[in-house]
Amino acid sequence: YPNPKKLPVGYVINKSSISATNNVLVISIDYGNGSQIIITEQPLPSANALQTFYAQRIPLRNNFSTTVGQAAISALNGETFVSLPANKTWIIITAPANINQTELKQVLSAIKKA
Secondary structure, three states, rough: EOOOOHHOOEEEEEEEEEEOOEEEEEEEEEEEOOOOEEEEEOOOHHHHHHHHHHHHHOOOOOEEEOOOOOEEEEOOOEEEEEEEOOOOEEEEEEEEEOOHHHHHHHHHHHHHOO
């Protein structure tokens, strides 16, 4: 869950967007003029399934260390895509392609263990 106090200025958790169904938690963060970051949390797939996903879907990626795990930042389907395996949870983040990368990393750094 992102710590609201550690988000970049102007980034706000949309509390009405929080939903949980079928072991998937969805949270959106609003910023700018109607832009959104979507965070989903779901059960972590096997290590083999995760490596296959990386190889097939996001072969070009930058790694970024967070307090909950190693994030892989890439592009997927015209958006910024982040995969963050954290303990037994797979955090997937999608954001607009033009998101400020420094601010995205600040959002990643704001994610804490529940």
